[in-house]
Amino acid sequence: MLKGVSFSLSSGMCAGILGANGCGKSTLLSILAGVQKPKSGSFLCDGKDLFKQPSLHAQQVGYVPQGTPLMEELTAKDNLLLWYGAAEMKKELDSGVLAMLGIGAFLKTPVHKMSGGMKKRLSIGCAMAKHPPILLLDEATAALDLVCKDSIAAYLTRYKAQGGILLLTTHDMNELDLCDTWYVLKDGRAQPFVYSGDIHALIQAF
């Protein structure tokens, strides 16, 4: 499905992967997250191929796929426990990433009783355990209301400002503003695209 996709990003950059439905955006993120294995290729981070170093890969990359990557029957706290130690979670809830995402407010709420926005913030909170320098977001704010989108965008802006690398797929025009560089996936290849707010040009590129 994907052939010869190649790009590079520096610290503090956000790249948007765009394209029509079924063009391979989720597959690309899934490969970069280590879920699917590519037949060939490399994922270089500071000169190290993460595809060949699974432990390092797991530390360096945070991944938020589409859907709800949480255990629905359990509380936010239980879900976080899988990724954070108890002490680490307390610290992050007091003044770290979990505090920034406002997860403390619904820590004891079971996931199935949470709103879409809460679930998405919790998913990002889980992905941010151990502060990975690369964050992959697959349509992270799809189907969320404007307030939720805004709070998540605010957090992602801070993440970028702290030197994090963001790679996101989206169909949301507002989210495109977060990005510093854009790629359109077409026929299995990633083509650089300059987004200037012209939606017709973007559609043409698809």
Place this chain on the structure above:
Amino acid sequence: MKKTGLYFWLQLKRNLKMLPFVLTVAVALCVGLALVFQIVLAQDAGREDKQKFKIGVVGETEDGYLGFGIEALKSFDSSRFSMEIVEMDEETAKEQLTSGEIAAYVVIPDEFVEKAVQGEFLSLRFVSTSGASSLNSLFKEEITGVISDILMASQQGVYGLEQAMRAEDPAVQPGRTMDKLAIQYIDFILDRSELCQVEILGIADNLSMPGYFLCGLLTLFLFFLSIPFAPLLIKKDMSFCRVLVSKRISAVKQVFCEYAAFFILMFVLTAIPVSLLLLNGVNVPELAGFSGDMLPLLWVRLLPYVAVVSCCGFWVFEVVSDLISGVLAQFVVSVALCYMGGCFYPISFFPDIMQKIAMVFPSGLARSYLAGCINGSYSWFSLLGLLFYFALFFGAAVAVRCGKIRKGGSAA
């Protein structure tokens, strides 16, 4: 490793959250199946007189020795516990066979006695309906054997000797001597060790009827017990599994942790009612004298049994992806497997080929293994079979999980 342990612990927690619902279903199942068990034991089919198959005997039975043979069949032979002999004409026999009042009839040829006197052999004719085909082989083999043993062998011997005595001395009056001889013949034949009753009652695995149904219903209970876990085990959204893989909790580890947590609950929910049932006395002859100190061994032996049935349930839930189809699939698979495995009816009621298939079905194997546990004939063959099925279901569940995680296209 630490993450995998944590994942297992969280899975256990998820399962425990479902406990009130699962317990409610388990209690309802226990009550329902206990009622079925009681009904099976109490209903007419369980009574001795209703267990008997009625067999018609057609033909001339006026002859003293032949009548004596038939009377012996009715009153003395061990087959009297399983069949009832009724003398009738062939027309009545046909009518009653068609209406199902008799299971079969045997025709004694007109010249049977005459030929026997001459030392010749005339075959008895056995008539049954094609609908009773599953029983035919049993009947033909056993009942005709009984009848021919008592009627033919004894008659030929008695008449043959009478003829020889008369040839020696035409004035001889064998009378009481021949009667004694006939009784001796029949005594020998009645000593037969092959008891028709055992086979025709259809009880397999050397179990009494209560013992057999206890094993069958317990297996059915365990299959059904998976159903309330459906909301936990059916995955509509694979995104969480994908995140786990990205954090090095592979599909094998995921399936293992989820299955292990599910298995623990299934085991506890099976071991508790079984233990209570056995300790508080259930009317099963094989379990007479069961005491508390035998429980640990029973629990150990229950482990592979519960492991296989729960792994089968786990696999079914892994294959489906929505709740309703999952519950339906589990129900259908449970009923079908239990039916084929002989959990509803004694396995010997089925044709030979079905009996052989049932013995290698997971449900049949599980029921048979449990039977071995309670009747003291613990079978390593059954245990190996269960281990094979466990590996098969577990491997299949892992394969399905891998496929679902990777679903979304291949990459070049």
